Amino acid sequence: MGGGxxxxxxxxxxxxxxxxxxxxxxxxxxxxxAMSIQCSVCKQAFQSTSKRPMLEQHVDxxxxxxxxxxxxxxxxx
Numbered sequence: 001m002g003g004g005x006x007x008x009x010x011x012x013x014x015x016x017x018x019x020x021x022x023x024x025x026x027x028x029x030x031x032x033x034a035m036s037i038q039c040s041v042c043k044q045a046f047q048s049t050s051k052r053p054m055l056e057q058h059v060d061x062x063x064x065x066x067x068x069x070x071x072x073x074x075x076x077x
Contacts, residue, residue, distance in 0.1 A: 039063070039071045052077050 035045035037055070041063050046055065052075070059071050068075075 037072065037075065040073060041066055041071050050077075 031047070034047045034049070036048040037046040037050055038044070039046075039058065039062075044058070044062075046058075055072055055075065056068060059066070059068050063071050
């Protein structure tokens with residue numbers, strides 16, 4: 001009569017496990033490497049894909065007396 005959905009799912013799990021072979025993977029190392037923008041006042045790191053509004057929010061909440069240029073002098077976004 002053929003395999004049911006359970007048999008197909010088990011075959012798919014086995015196939016995917018054989019493909020992966022390495023076990024669980026994580027993006028933590030690549031995310032840490034992407035933290036290339038740094039506040040010069042408090043040294044908090046931000047991902048390189050961070051936009052100016054997010055960085056301005058950091059300046060407003062943490063360093064309102066300093067300006068954006070003081071916190072992120074090398075920002076070119």
